[in-house]
Amino acid sequence: MSKITxxxxxxxxxxxxxxxxxPYRNIFAWAIVLTILLALIAPVRPFLIQYTLDNHIMKGNYSGLLNMTIIMLVLLVLQAVIQFSHTLLTNTLGQSAIRDLRINVFNHITKLRLKYFDNTPIGQLITRTVSDLETIAEIFSEGLIVIIGDIxxxxxxxxxxxxxDWTLTIIVLLPMPLLIIATSIFQKAIKSAFQEIRTEVSNLNTYLQEHITGISIIQYFARENQEYKKFIKINARYRDANIRSNWYYSIFFPVVEIISAMSLGLLVWYGSKSILSNPLTVTPGIIAEFILYISMLFRPIRELADKFNTLQMGMVGAERVFKVLDTDEVTENKGALAxxxxxxxxxxxxxxxxxxDDNYVLKDISFEVEAGKTIALVGAxxxxxxxxINILNRFYEIQRGEIKVDGLRIQDYELSYLRGKIATVLQDxxxxxxTIFNNITLNNPAITMEQVVDAAKKVGAHDFIERLPGGYQYNVMERGATLSAGQAQLVSFIRALVYNPSILVLDEATSSVDTETEMLIQLAIENLMQGRTSIVIAHRLSTIQKADRILVLDKGxxxxxxxxxxxxxxxxxxxKLYDLQFHSAGVKI
Structure with a gap:
């Protein structure tokens, strides 16, 4: 994608x-129609005021003045209704389009390769999905359509x-080149400030996400003051970027007012001279009309620079968001084997x-696991x-060789089908x-409460869940903070069991479970493995001694x-691994 900054x-x-x-082209079309109407209605009120002043007030025609007043009130109400409808439609258009885009972005992010998350801070993705998308919404509510209307x-x-009066118009527009120059300088300066603000927002979100998530580590090592000082610096940069943008506004708007006053001064000077001349060349009504035109002319010109930058920042946000959307995701292979x-x-x-690149972590690996058998992977x-395990699930793609399940390449299966047949219980x-129920089912409506309870009983977790307030409807809070490490591990074990996988992966699955709980679930693990192909990763060799085959890995x-x-x-x-763990302690297996 080309750069658009x-x-x-x-x-x-x-x-x-x-x-x-x-999908919302009707709303867009009506927004454009209302934009045109607002632009056409704008000059009518000054014209009516000029007509009223010259033809009714100056001539003492009070009945005509009353009629014109009613007409202007009706016009004001009509203009207010059109402006309300225009604002509502443009904001509805922007938020509707962004809702769809945000859903698309989230759906895409969930399918990205894990390698992308290895290199991208989560806070940055949050910024893309929230803040940057809002800047795109403003393209419609405050940017493109408004710019078209102002122009x-x-x-x-x-x-x-x-x-x-073309002569009076030229007099009024004499200071306009100064406004164009000031607007151009402001537009470039404020664009740079806005870009800096977006960068600092991303940095702030990234820092907050990482440090709130890792708050326990900060507190364990008493790093609160040091991290607080770092946050002060990051927050100060964000503050300074905002102050800089406000500083540009504080200069630009008074400059516009000065230039507007110059136009007004020239109008009053030339108009007064014309009124006092004989014969009369300019009427008081035309002077009043042009005074209103000056106000109406300079307001959109003044705001154009701001709206142009809103559009520009929306485009910058769009570039960032579409860069995420253009990132390769894992191919779904819809219609492939299932x-x-x-x-x-x-x-x-x-x-x-x-x-x-070529920094291989697995080198020429070849092995087979028969259906229903158990293989254990050990090593430092x-x-x-x-x-x-990662490449079996296609979280990452291999560079060379082939991985097959039931004699077929894993790339030939539908991705969702493949992963649905592999259940993994991780150490972390x-x-x-x-709720516990939703954490087990992951909101899969096909899994019933009876299946969950049955699986919980098999792993010995039903009793502890029933003792919790609300049982299976107990809310475990963020990252399962209200459960012990062993209880959380048991919940993840139930999660794997209810999906009835063909392949079971246990990645240090009992490392967070105390000895009593580990003994409780060992029998459940053996029952779970019956009839399923199982891959067990364990540092503790006592947990894998019954495996049909043990694969010893070292440096890939x-x-x-x-x-x-x-x-x-x-x-x-x-x-040697066995001796390190057991022999020195006098334990025999």
Whole structure:
């Protein structure tokens, strides 16, 4: 996409924005009609005042004055109604289009590759989805349509002025070049300030999101004062950017008023001279009419610079939002394979995978897991265990080799189908600020309360849930703050079970569970694994000794493969891990 920070009328970007206006083209059409009406009505009132002054007040015609007063009141009411309708329609148009765009952005973000989130601060995405989208809404409510209306109004007023008295019009417009110069300087300065404000908003959101999420770490290490000082600096930069923009406004508006006063002064000077001359060349009514025209002329010109920047910042926001939308997402493969049943046989064939370029974290990995069997992955931190799970779920795409399930490449399955058949229980459990029931079902209407209760009983969690206020309707608050680590882990275990997966992944699934609770769910885990292909990642070797096969990884390579007893007899890498955990403590398995 081309950069538009210096171009407020990027046709390609405007075309993309207006794609979201198409469903509301009737509203848009009426908004344009009302814009034209407002521009045409604007010069009527000064004309009526001129006519009233010269033909009724100056001649003492009170009945005519009364009639004109009624006409002007009706006109004011009509103008107010049109202005109200115009404001309502433009804001409705902007918010409706942005609602659709925001839904599209959120839907797209949920499908982005995890690599994107590895390199993008969450606070920045929040800014894109909230603040930047609001600037696009202002393209309609305060930008493009208003600019069109103001320009049209200026043209109509100048046209009427020239028709009424071209000499007086030229006199009034003499200071106009000064206004054009001042507007151009202001427009460039305020654009820079607005861009700085948007950058600092993004920085502020990112900092707040990260530090509120990680508040426990800040408090554990008593870093409150240091982080407070950092926030003061970030907040000060945001304040300074806003003050800078306000400073430009505080200069520009008085300059416009001075130039407007110059036009008014020239009008009064020339008009008074003409009125006092003999014969009379300019009537008092025309002078009054032109005074009103000056006010009506300078107001839209003064606001044009501000509205132009509103449009420009909306385009900058649009560029940022569409940059997110243009980011590659994981291909859904709609219409691809989605068989009624998946057995769960897994095969990795010469798989190479790197998160960044050629820095491979998995190197020529090959292994197979028969349907219904259990394989365990062991190894030191960074060996590639979690990466194996990530690429099986297609969170990341491999560079070389193939991964197959039931003899078919994982890319050949519908993505939602593939992930729906793989249930993963992670070490770091994430629970939403919602009820236990909704955290288990993830708002899937196909899962009933009976299924949830049955799964909870199988993992031994039903009793503790029933003791909570409200039971399964208990709100766990943000990130499950009102549950213990073990309870949160059990909820995630139920979540995996109710989806009835063909492949079960346990990534350090019992690491946050105390010894008593771990013993409670071990039998449930064994029952859950029955008839399912299971992949178990564990640092504690006691949890994987019953696996049908154990895969030992080190620095992305398979070092050893076999059962627990076979690997011990090899007296190799696995034996060293075993000795580190058990032998020195005199424990035997």
């Amino acid at each position: 210096g171009d407020a009328f990027n046709s390609g970007l405007l075309k993309r924005i207006f794609q979201y206006v198409r 049209l109004m200026v043209i109509v007023i100048i046209g009427v002025m020239l028709y009424k 068989p009624e049943k998946m057995k769960g046989a897994i095969a990795f064939q010469n798989v190479w995978f790197a998160y960044n 931190t960074g060996a590639g265990k979690s990466s194996t 459990v994430f629970l939403f600020s919602d 390579e398979i070092k050893e493969m076999g059962t627990h007893q076979q690997l011990l007899k090899l007296n190799g890498y696995y034996k």
